[in-house]
Amino acid sequence: MTWRRITGLVCATSFAIASLVGPAFAQAKRSGPSLIRDAEIESLMRLYTKPIFQAAGLNPGSVHVYLINDPRINAFVAGGQRIFINTGLLTQAKTPNEVIGVLAHETGHISGGHLARMQNEIDRKSTIAIIGMLLGAAAVAGGAVAGEGELAQAGGGIMMGAQGLTQRLVLSYARAMEASADQAAIKFLTATGQSGKGMLTLFQKLATQSMASLRDVSPYVMSHPMPLDRIRNLEVEAKASKYFDTPDKPEIMMRHKLMQAKLVGFLQPMQTVFQRYPTSDTSLPGRYARAIAMFRSGDTRNAVKVIDTLIRDLPSDPYFHELKGQALLEGGQPAQAVAPLRQTIKMLPNSGLIRIMLAQALLGTENRANAQAALSELRLARKTEDDTPALYQLMAMAYGQIGDIPRADLATAEAAYYRGDKKLAEEKAKVAMRTLKRGSPDWLRANDILNFVNRE
Template sequence: MAQPKNIPLIRDAEIEGLLRLYTRPIFKAAGINPKAVKVYIIDDSRINAFVAGGQRIFINTGLLMQSKTPNEVIGVLAHETGHIAGGHLARMGVEIESASYTAIIGMLLGLAAIAGGALAGNAEAAQAGQGIMAGSQGLAQRNFLAYARGMESSADQAALKYLTATKQSGQGMIELFEKLSRQSIASLRNIDPYVMSHPMPLERIRNLEQSAKKSPYFNAKDPPALMLRHELVQAKLLGFTGGAQAVMQRYPTSDQSLPARYARAIAMFRKGDIKNALSVIDGLTAELPENPYFWELKGQALLENGRAVEAVAPLQKALKLLPNNGLIQFMTAQALIDTEKPKNAEAALKLLRQAQRSDGESSALYKYMARAYAQTGDIPRAELATAEAALLQGDRKLAIDKAKSAQKRFKTGTPEWTRANDVLTFASRD
């Protein structure tokens, strides 16, 4: 699991894989190309999900953690898909459509704080959310919220249509909104409806129930295998974000289920108890050897404890099971580079290029590329990669210095020379 700096986003191969499994049938039912929609995970304990910037869905870890079944999460994702399919963001203007997802989060998290604070009866959170939105680029707060409220019922009905088409129940959506209703039963009495982005929960539940119960799949249950994956993701999230005490409260040692052992193993290695963590992880891989994420966890535990040489084998096992996963490609490359062996650096560069194609560019990727090139003795490309990393981090001076140094070493007109020139051009702009 990785977390980008400055914004509360989480990247994790297992969670993203599960969300793809949840969304792919829904997107197809909605007539949307699954590859055209990006789903982002926000490190926020509140129950929330929203669409922004076109075909981008943002989902809080709180929604994943507090949902009892996959169906609850799928229902919410179906609702957000309804917004996308209905073109509900079209009126938000060019500013939001063209903004980076970092800027979008600034505004939408303000909205989430307003709605979440209201639902939880937390006036301070709602006020803080208003402050966030006031300082973010976008449309006027009340106009935005009024538009959002008008689209919610439409998205609910679209979600039920997609769930029926995929032979899934709408019961999860209802259960989630009932949960929110119980949380807000007292606080909503004095809430201005114009600072709510969604219809009042009780009204929403009534409308949903009437439509959902008409589906022949209303009583359909989640498959056991999907339920297990859902519970494993919840265990992983708690292990990484909740701390050892929270893990032991939810998963005492008497609980020998796969999710419980998974969470405890993560908590152990996070607090430095690598010996016991590896023992538990080995038990998990022995029980489910085809689960790539158990092997990934073993590799990560070893890598983060300075045992890169040992980390390579389990990460390569994970990669064999999921050969096209950019995050696992990147972590495997990290381990290979940390062995400080030129032969491994060549293999790492191949993986980094694959990760770049599947996952896009990042400063971290270019930093590891620079290290790998340096280990192979390719200093010009190491300097160019360093310049790329610096540019993405906003360090213009370093980007210019390294790009100039790299450009001198490449023949004029070659792809590397041209890229170094591009970095110079971008870094020199006012």
């Protein structure tokens, strides 16, 4: 009886210790972080990361970068080869090199297999905790039985000490991994002819911000190296590279500024946009941000006028044409949005996101012929966006407009499945299977959805 109570206590404590790294990710999944999809920013992230991934020996097509709508400066690796980067880092980074340095650091975690190794380390360290908890629990039980309060209290101290020791050992390992990722980042940047100055500058900024809050914190309870130690080590490594003073190329710097203008235009209130980019600012980024703020506020007419000046001054930029199409589409003019979006597709034929927007514009015309054209665009978009719910929602609309109800039901089931609505996915998959030809590719797809839903 006593032994069962002791082992129950040990299991509960070891679970708490083993969860040191996990909860943040689990909480993010439960609360549903706001992920942003944007063809322009995703293209820029691919441009930044491709040489870094290659230098790290990773397949660029297998590592994905996701954008989180969060104003704080942060980036992290989770779920295998997935890098998550906050909008705050992108908007506050003064140069592309600062962003690239952070991405190189996160790549260091992936190439080093740090997530898997951390879990193994936690599992191994938890053994220490289990032993400590067993000894402590036994002392508590023995002291209680013998009526010796001091012995029982000592047992409690052993348990607490074991837990604290384990936590410190795990955090020590985490600090070592961060230092390892810093070194790997410098290696990747040097191999690709890029500077580590941006990474150093950004970390110096973060160190300055955190100095006050870390003044009385023990370095042994931190998951990252102490800021000053980290900066000193990183500075030595970065300055040793012959590329330390290599600046960002002007064209990349312009794309960086346009990306920042887009994020501010879409994410900030109109007043903030015009404060940061006043009408006196006639630069491309300034006009870009203001045009976005205008059409978001309902002023499509003036927004399009500004966008036309952007296209006139830099006709080779496909994202100005995309923005014109988006402004017209969201301004209730889908027919007028088709032409600029088609122009964008000519310039970016592999962009599934833009094909989805073009399909939305075509469907907005409520023309049967355009519905067929929309289906063609969506089938092409599925090559890169096969898990995007909006794609299947638009497919359902397109099939509905041409009167193909069975495939509309199938597309609705697929959209529901990728949204996580298992009930609707199951319901629509069953309806589709009753009307589709048994054994046909579409019937088999509906059957797959049904099986997936029931299996999960």
